Amino acid sequence: MAKKFNGKRAFLPNGEQNRFINKLLEHISVSQAAELCNLSERTIRDWRREVLSMDYIALRKISRKTGVPLSPSLELRERYWYVNHGASAGAMAVLKKYGRVGGDPEYRKRKWFEWWEREGKYKDGITTCKPVRKPRYTKELAEFVGIVLGDGGITKCQLTISLHHKDDKPYSRFVAGLIKKLFNVPVAIYHYPKKSINNLVVSRSELVRFCTEKLGLKQGNKVKQQVDIPGWIKQNKQYSIACVRGLVDTDGSVFTHRYRVNGKEYRYRKLAFTSASKPILYSVYKILQDLDLNVRIAQGKDVRIDSISDMKKYFKIIGSHNPKHLKRYKN
Helix, strand or coil: CHHHHCCCEEECCCCHHHHHHHHHCCCCCHHHHHHHHCCCHHHHHHHHCCCCCEEHHHHHHHHHHHCCCCCCCCEEECCCCCHHHHHHHHHHHHHHHHCCCCCCHHHHHHHHHHHHHHCHHHCCCCCCCCCCCCCCCCHHHHHHHHHHHHHEEECCCEEEEEEECCCCHHHHHHHHHHHHHHHCCCCEEEEECCCCEEEEEEECHHHHHHHHHCCCCCCCCHHHHCCCCCHHHHCCHHHHHHHHHHHHHHHEEEEEEEEEECCEEEEEEEEEEECCCHHHHHHHHHHHHHCCCCEEEECCCEEEECCHHHHHHHHHHCCCCCHHHHHHHHC
16 A cells, blocks of 8 residues: 555645644654655744644654554645646657757767866866864864854765744854854855744754764764863863853853842843753863852753852953843843
């Protein structure tokens, strides 16, 4: 029975595919759905964004796993349903213009060999890994690691950093510039207004290999793996400071504490760093303690700096490259 549906694509009306995938993802994570169907997480997200049609067999697996029934509006089509229509229209246009479909095969072959001898055989193959710069350990590299540990993610071939599309827009430019400076690679920026994020993406398997083998970062779910700040950073005071700056610039917040005494309102700034990875949380706590900052862990999930003097010391020693934090601290 499964063979009957091999290659079938599933379609839903505009807007309904997004709602249906969101309903499925209430019961299963993107990574779990991708693993179940042997697909990439990006494919699942593209289904949700209605960028791609859906593989019917994969969709049925997720439906059965989650208990969410398939929509009655679902329409099945052959895998290459669009080819006949597109090919027919294209063939008619070529026939009308040139009097034949496909052109002169001998001419095509001759031109291909000319191109091959002139430049084709000297080009890198499409499967060749594109090189990246592999910098030595520096404060900037340590800050990059903090940024990735905060709001980054690593898959087999991609590095992605997700930042708020408005609040972190100036900071996004800093992060993209830092990546280009460190690794000499282009950074693609994808805007998802419905999610209020900008994704900074580098698609280089060599960068992924460098991050995992040299820098101590890990592919996959950071919380599930309970990742920590790499040892080469924790063993160096300046690297530790830079890494904490990257972490707090992404997963930290500066907020105003207000209270009243005898009818008079008082306010002052506080800082919180949040992480669902306990090793990171306690490493940040220890690094700040070693810098003689008075810090505490609130509710087992936040590292807090409360006093005016410690806030001043934090921004003097560690500082920030995120204009959002600087503005909130100074105003």
